[in-house]
Amino acid sequence: TGHELGHKKEAFDRWMAKIVLAVVGYGHFFIEHNKGHHRDVATPMDPATSRMGENIYKFSTREIPGAFRRAWGLEEQRLSRRGQSVWSFDNEILQPMVITVVLYTLLLAFFGPKMLVFLPIQMAFGWWQLTSANYIEHYGLLHEKMADGRYEHQKPHHSWNSNHIVSNLVLFHLQRHSDH
Numbered sequence: 001t002g003h004e005l006g007h008k009k010e011a012f013d014r015w016m017a018k019i020v021l022a023v024v025g026y027g028h029f030f031i032e033h034n035k036g037h038h039r040d041v042a043t044p045m046d047p048a049t050s051r052m053g054e055n056i057y058k059f060s061t062r063e064i065p066g067a068f069r070r071a072w073g074l075e076e077q078r079l080s081r082r083g084q085s086v087w088s089f090d091n092e093i094l095q096p097m098v099i100t101v102v103l104y105t106l107l108l109a110f111f112g113p114k115m116l117v118f119l120p121i122q123m124a125f126g127w128w129q130l131t132s133a134n135y136i137e138h139y140g141l142l143h144e145k146m147a148d149g150r151y152e153h154q155k156p157h158h159s160w161n162s163n164h165i166v167s168n169l170v171l172f173h174l175q176r177h178s179d180h
Contacts, residue, residue, distance in 0.1 A: 003133075005017035041154060042141040043151050048066075049134070059135050063134060079091060
């Protein structure tokens with residue numbers, strides 16, 4: 001849901017994406033996916049594109065930290081162009097991060113130390129779901145590099161798709177990946 005809301009243009013929907021992703025501490029996905037992954041998908045520059053022959057475990061150790069680093073760099077560039085510090089509250093990585101910290105603090109205060117067991121588990125599960133989706137949706141896909149050194153434009157064959165009714169309903173059309 002956070003993935004799909006992050007593609008919307010309305011401010012309310014985009015904030016809802018940040019909140020949904022903040023629940024699992026993965027707010028940087030909002031920036032990295034829309035501004036990095038969509039630009040570089042199926043190229044060697046994209047940490048969220050799985051390579052042919054790469055298993056999901058190796059991919060996850062490259063994708064998760066790579067996605068955060070790229071998101072931070074993209075936000076740093078955006079804020080620098082606006083004359084703002086990367087540490088300002090206009091940083092769209094810090095916004096969901098603050099939500100995560102406040103939410104987890106409230107859950108710890110309300111339910112006690114037992115949450116120290118459950119919060120990391122649900123966080124890891126959420127991260128694994130997003131990483132698994134990235135792994136499956138772009139496994140082994142690669143844009144052709146043109147003579148001028150640039151990569152060909154994104155086309156439907158650069159994403160895996162599934163047209164099954166149940167997966168459409170359950171995954172909010174996520175399996176129709178080339179549609180977005």
